[in-house]
Amino acid sequence: MKITVINGTEKHGVTYRLKEIFLDELRSGAEITEFYLPRDCPNFCAGCTVCFRGSQDKCKDAQYVQKIEKAMLEADLLVFTSPAYVFHTTGAMKAMLDHFGYRWMPHRPAAEMFGKRAVIITQCLGAGGTSTAKDIKDSLSWWGVSNISVCSFKLMSEIDWDKIPAKRKDQFAAKLRKTAAKIKRTDLTKPARTSLTTKFKFYAVRMLQTGLGKDDPEYTDFKYWNANGWIGSKRPWKRND
Numbered sequence: 001m002k003i004t005v006i007n008g009t010e011k012h013g014v015t016y017r018l019k020e021i022f023l024d025e026l027r028s029g030a031e032i033t034e035f036y037l038p039r040d041c042p043n044f045c046a047g048c049t050v051c052f053r054g055s056q057d058k059c060k061d062a063q064y065v066q067k068i069e070k071a072m073l074e075a076d077l078l079v080f081t082s083p084a085y086v087f088h089t090t091g092a093m094k095a096m097l098d099h100f101g102y103r104w105m106p107h108r109p110a111a112e113m114f115g116k117r118a119v120i121i122t123q124c125l126g127a128g129g130t131s132t133a134k135d136i137k138d139s140l141s142w143w144g145v146s147n148i149s150v151c152s153f154k155l156m157s158e159i160d161w162d163k164i165p166a167k168r169k170d171q172f173a174a175k176l177r178k179t180a181a182k183i184k185r186t187d188l189t190k191p192a193r194t195s196l197t198t199k200f201k202f203y204a205v206r207m208l209q210t211g212l213g214k215d216d217p218e219y220t221d222f223k224y225w226n227a228n229g230w231i232g233s234k235r236p237w238k239r240n241d
């Protein structure tokens with residue numbers, strides 16, 4: 001099993017400890033690739049839109065973005081982690097996700113994403129963990145990922161791991177281990193089922209792309225959809241078509 005982890009903070013704090021508890025359940029036989037932000041994708045999107053226009057390899061940050069993308073596309077399981085920073089994901093995670101705007105379904109989604117499984121781990125002191133997970137889930141779901149589990153925790157005590165009561169840590173660990181156990185029972189050689197919501201988004205965008213292609217057959221996103229056969233009868237969740 002290949003696991004790619006995108007850590008929204010470089011700090012070895014609470015978020016890191018929760019992620020480690022989760023990964024410890026899956027380590028045996030797994031090949032784990034981890035990225036730490038901002039270290040592994042340190043720059044903001046400059047809004048040049050070169051990626052949207054079809055040349056993501058010309059992005060000033062392509063060296064970082066393409067390395068992360070390759071690891072994500074090769075993975076059987078994607079793991080994203082983030083503490084809540086003012087009710088949202090860390091700026092570093094948001095900066096990384098911005099670089100993948102061109103992979104949103106209305107543009108050029110990667111077919112592989114439609115069969116992926118993902119786990120999002122977030123935590124906050126008191127409030128904001130759910131909206132933090134949503135920041136990440138919005139991108140994943142618009143990339144085409146249907147199977148997304150969220151483990152979101154409220155510390156309600158201390159933000160220093162060593163000061164969090166043992167009982168509370170046990171509750172966190174139980175939830176993380178339950179999610180890991182579900183993954184262990186899953187046959188990861190088979191792509192995840194694509195949900196109706198994802199299919200609905202796909203068909204809505206397909207209609208949009210069909211119209212755009214009629215107006216301009218050279219339109220970048222239309223050409224991509226057409227080349228994949230999605231304007232025709234092929235679907236990204238049916239690999240052997």
Ligand SMILES: Cc1cc2nc3c(=O)[nH]c(=O)nc-3n(C[C@H](O)[C@H](O)[C@H](O)COP(=O)(O)O)c2cc1C
Nearest residue numbers: 013014015083084085086087124125126127128159
């Ligand atoms: C800049 C900043 C903003 C934060 N904003 C929130 C917040 O909106 N809600 C909350 O409950 N906790 C907030 N926290 C606490 C974090 O979500 C988290 O619990 C804490 O940083 C410990 O996690 P860590 O050790 O992984 O960094 C914030 C922390 C920082 C540093």
